[in-house]
Amino acid sequence: MKSFKMAMxxxxxxxxxxxxxxxxxxxxxxxxxxxxxxxxxHIAEPEVVVNLKGIPHLTDxxxxxxxxxxxxxxxxxxxxxxxxxxxxxxxxxxAIAQTATPQIRNVxxxxxxxxxxxxxxxxxxENYHCSKKGGSTCYALEGENEYHAIFETGLCQIxxxxxxxxxxxxxxxxxxxxxxxxxxxxxxxxxxxxxxxNIERENILKPNExxxxxxxxxxxxxxxxxxYETREKQSFDWALCGTSVSLKLNGKMIQEARxxxxxxxxxxxxxxxxxxxxxxxxxxxRLFKKVADMAVQGATPLSKNSYKIELLKVVIERCLSExxxx
Amino acid sequence: xxxxxxxxxETQGVTRRGFLKGASFAAAAVGTGSLLPPPxxxxxxxxxxxxxxxxxxxxxxxTINGENISxxxxxxxxxxxLIRGPLDLTGSKRVCDRGSCGACTVLVxxxxxxxxxxxxxxxxxxxxxxxxxxxVGDKLSPLQNSFVSCDALQCGFCTPGMLMSxxxxxxxxxxxxxxxxxxxxxGNLCRCxxxxxxxxxxHKAATGGGK
Numbered sequence: 001m002k003s004f005k006m007a008m009x010x011x012x013x014x015x016x017x018x019x020x021x022x023x024x025x026x027x028x029x030x031x032x033x034x035x036x037x038x039x040x041x042h043i044a045e046p047e048v049v050v051n052l053k054g055i056p057h058l059t060d061x062x063x064x065x066x067x068x069x070x071x072x073x074x075x076x077x078x079x080x081x082x083x084x085x086x087x088x089x090x091x092x093x094x095a096i097a098q099t100a101t102p103q104i105r106n107v108x109x110x111x112x113x114x115x116x117x118x119x120x121x122x123x124x125x126e127n128y129h130c131s132k133k134g135g136s137t138c139y140a141l142e143g144e145n146e147y148h149a150i151f152e153t154g155l156c157q158i159x160x161x162x163x164x165x166x167x168x169x170x171x172x173x174x175x176x177x178x179x180x181x182x183x184x185x186x187x188x189x190x191x192x193x194x195x196x197x198n199i200e201r202e203n204i205l206k207p208n209e210x211x212x213x214x215x216x217x218x219x220x221x222x223x224x225x226x227x228y229e230t231r232e233k234q235s236f237d238w239a240l241c242g243t244s245v246s247l248k249l250n251g252k253m254i255q256e257a258r259x260x261x262x263x264x265x266x267x268x269x270x271x272x273x274x275x276x277x278x279x280x281x282x283x284x285x286r287l288f289k290k291v292a293d294m295a296v297q298g299a300t301p302l303s304k305n306s307y308k309i310e311l312l313k314v315v316i317e318r319c320l321s322e323x324x325x326x
Numbered sequence: 327x328x329x330x331x332x333x334x335x336e337t338q339g340v341t342r343r344g345f346l347k348g349a350s351f352a353a354a355a356v357g358t359g360s361l362l363p364p365p366x367x368x369x370x371x372x373x374x375x376x377x378x379x380x381x382x383x384x385x386x387x388x389t390i391n392g393e394n395i396s397x398x399x400x401x402x403x404x405x406x407x408l409i410r411g412p413l414d415l416t417g418s419k420r421v422c423d424r425g426s427c428g429a430c431t432v433l434v435x436x437x438x439x440x441x442x443x444x445x446x447x448x449x450x451x452x453x454x455x456x457x458x459x460x461x462v463g464d465k466l467s468p469l470q471n472s473f474v475s476c477d478a479l480q481c482g483f484c485t486p487g488m489l490m491s492x493x494x495x496x497x498x499x500x501x502x503x504x505x506x507x508x509x510x511x512x513g514n515l516c517r518c519x520x521x522x523x524x525x526x527x528x529h530k531a532a533t534g535g536g537k
Contacts, residue, residue, distance in 0.1 A: 003381040006401035006447060014374035033443045036404070037424050048378065049401065053448060077437075101513025102491065104425055106437040107444060235512035236426050 001040050007050045012058075012178040012212055018050055019208040023201075026050055028210060030073050030112035033104050038117055042126040043133065052111075058212065061085075067217040072111025072210070076164075077102070079110060088221035090326070091167035091244050095227040099163060101236045111211045114165055114175075114191075115203060118158035118266075119238055120148065131199050132156055145302040147240065150309060151265040153300045156195035158266050159238075160202060165192065165268045166244035167227045170258040171220035176213045177205065183212065192267035202267065222246045223326050228319035229263065230311060239263035241312040243319040252283045261295065264312060271295060274316075283324045285317075292316040379447070386450045390415070391459030399446035406430045406441035408449075409456060417457035417486045428514030431487035432456045438494045438513070457486035460493065469493055469531040478527035480518035487514050492528050501532050 007026075009015035020026050027046040029035050030053075038044035052058060058073035061082060070079065079085055080096035099105060099113065122128040122139040129135035140148050140157040148157040165188065173188045191203050191211075205211060229242035242263045248256035257278035262268040274291050281287050292313040299309055380401035387396050390413065399408050406423075409415040409432070418441055421429035425443035432441045433455040460467045466474070469492055479485045488511060495502055495510035502510060507528045508521075516524070 001402055001404075003400060003402045005378050005380040006445075008377045008379065009374065010376075011374055014376050017374075018376045018378075032445055032448065033425055033440075036443050036445070039402070040423060051448070101425075101428065101440075102510065103428060103431055103438050103440045103513040104443075106434075107439050 001036070002042070002045050004039070004046050005048045007048050008054045009050065009052070010054050010056075012055060012210060013180075015050055015052060015055065015210055016178055016180050016208050018048070019210070021207050023207045026207070028052065028115075030109040030115075031075070031107040032112075033100075033108050034112060034116040038124075041124055043117075043124060052210070058111075067215055067220075070110055070214045070216070072212050072214070073109045075106060076100075076108045076110065076113060077105040080105065087223075089167065089171055089216060089225070090223060091170060091225040091227040091246065091323075092164060092216075095164040095167050095229075095242075095244070098227075098229060098231075098239075104236075110164070110214060113162050114168075114188075114214075115205070115211055116161055118202065119161050120158045123158065130156075131195075132158065134200065141302065144304065146304040146307075147238075148302055148305055149265045150296075150299045150301040150305060150312070151261075151269060152194050152267070153302060154195075156199050156266060157302060158195075158202075159263045160192060160265070160267050161238050161263075162268070163227070163229055163239050163242050163262055166242055166260045166262040167225070167246075168214060168216070169260045169268055169270055170225065170244040170246045171216050171222075172258075173220075174215040174217075175211055176215065178210045178212045179206065180208055185215070188214070189268075189270050195266050220246065222248065224249050224323050225258075226319050226323035226326065228315055228322060230315055241308055241315045243312075243315045245319050245323045247278070247320075247323050249283070249324065254278050254281055254283060259291075259295075259316075261312070261316075264299075264308060278320075285321075288317045288320040291320065384447070386447060388449050388452055388454055390454045391456060401445065401447055403446045404442055405432065405434075405444045405446050405449050405454070408446040409441065409454075415456050415458050419483055419486060421483065426515070427484070428487040428491065428511075429484055431490040431514065433490055433494055436494060436497060438491045440513075455490070455493075457489055460489060467493070468534075469496065469527070472527040472530040472535060473524075475535075476523050476527035476530055478520060478523040480516075480520050484514055484516045484518075488516070488524055492524070492531075496528070496532060502528065504529075 007018045026048045029049045029051050058071040060071045062069045076096050080093050086093045122130045123132050128139050131138045138156050149159050169189045174185045175188045175191045176185050225246035227244045229239035231237040244260040246258040247254050257275040259271045259274040277291050295316050296309045383398040383400045386399055419429040421427045423442045425440040430440050430442040431438050434452050491511050491514050507525050
C-alpha cells in the first residue's frame, strides 16, 4: 500500500477546504473499508486521505419534525439495528442486513456505502486502464461481463454496488451535500449519475464536496415496503439483481407505488413506468407478473449476462409479493 | 509459530521478522503531526487549520488485551500491520487482506472488525481484543476449549478470526441458535469446511460444555 498523509478535519467546512480540486490527490475516508481496498489494488493513490471521523455529529441518527436525519458516518450495523428504521422503513434495514459481512457492517458507513466505487473486476484491476479510469476502452463490453449491467449499457458496464441506495430512493430520501459554498439538498435519485454524464464518477459530488447526511421524510414510512435481492453467495457478495418497492395500500388497492431497481445498471434506477402500471390496480399475482415482464422490456444485456433478465423478473415479483404480505 | 521455531530462526542470523522490525523502527522518524494550510489560497484567520499527519509514523495510544499501549504507526498502517508487526501479536492472520475472509478479525470495543481494512490511527483510544487476549492466565477460554473438544479446526488458519467472531456473538447472545451462529460467522471463511464442528463448538460453549 502506498503511504499517504492523513488530514483530520474537525468540521465539514474544514474538510471541504482540505479536499481541494483533484479526486486523485486528496480522497475522503469514512469507514475506510472500500478506500483501503482501492489503495491496496493501486487504483487509488491519494497523497492525503481526509479522515472524517473527527467531525462531531456525523454518526448521529436524529428524529426531526419532518423525518429522520442519518449522518454520513452512521455505521451500517447501527442503522440496520435501529428500531425506528426497522419498523418504519423496513426495506432499508433489510438491504443493510444483506450488505457485506458483520465485520464490514461494524466499520462501513452509510456515506461510504453510497459512495463506494464499483466492483467491476476490470475497474478493480490496476492493469486495465479502462474508461472509468480515464482510458478509452470498457473491457467488460467484450470481456467477462456476467455481473455487469443490462440497462444503460454501452459506455461503461458497471452496476452500482450499493444496495441500500434502492430503498432510500424508494423512500424519497434526500442527500445533503457540503461544499465550500455551504450545504444543499438533492433527491438521492438525482445523486447517482449515468456514465454519459461523467464516466469516471458514479455520483454528482465534486472533488471538494462531501455527502454529509441522508434525510428520510416521515411521509415515506411504510410497512408495505420491501427490499429483495439475489446473490451467488449468502455472505460478502454483491447483488446480481435487486428491487425495492414501497406500496401505499387501501385494502387490496394500490394507491401509490415506488419501484427502484439496483445491480442492473450503472446507477440505481427508479422506474416511473412500473409505478404507473401498479397505481390504481388491485394486488394480484397476475399484475405483478405483468409488471415484471414490463420491467425488462428494453433491457440490453451483454454477451454473458442475459440470465439477469429472467432473474430480475423473479426478483420483482417476489419483492412485490413480500411488500403486500407485510 | 512455536517458540522453538522462533529460536531456530533467530540463530540463522537475520530473520524476516527481525529484519522487518528493524526496518520499521529505522523508518520511524520524528512522528509528529504538522499543521498545514488548506490547498486553496485565500484563508481568513477564523478558518480551521486542519491537522495533517504523516507520512512518517506518529504516536498513538490504544488498549490491547487490557494493556495500555503507546506505540507509533504511519497513517497508512493498518491495525493488522501494527499488531502483527511491531506489537508481535501474530495470532490474527493476514489472508485475503481485503476484508472478505475474516482471518484477521479482532474486536474493537467489543465488535468484530477486519483489522486488515482498519487503520491503526483509527484504533486510537479504542479497546482492542485479539485472539491472544482470550486466555485467562494459562487457561483457555470456554469457547477455545470447546473448539478443541469439538475438533472445530483443520488447518487452523481461520481459527483466530472464528474465535473472535464467536466470542463477540456469545457476548451479545449467550444462547444462539444455529441460524444465529451462521450469521455470526458469516464474515469468516473456512476453506477446510469445518463449519459444522464450529456450530457444535459454539453451541457447546453456550450451554456450559466448554468449561
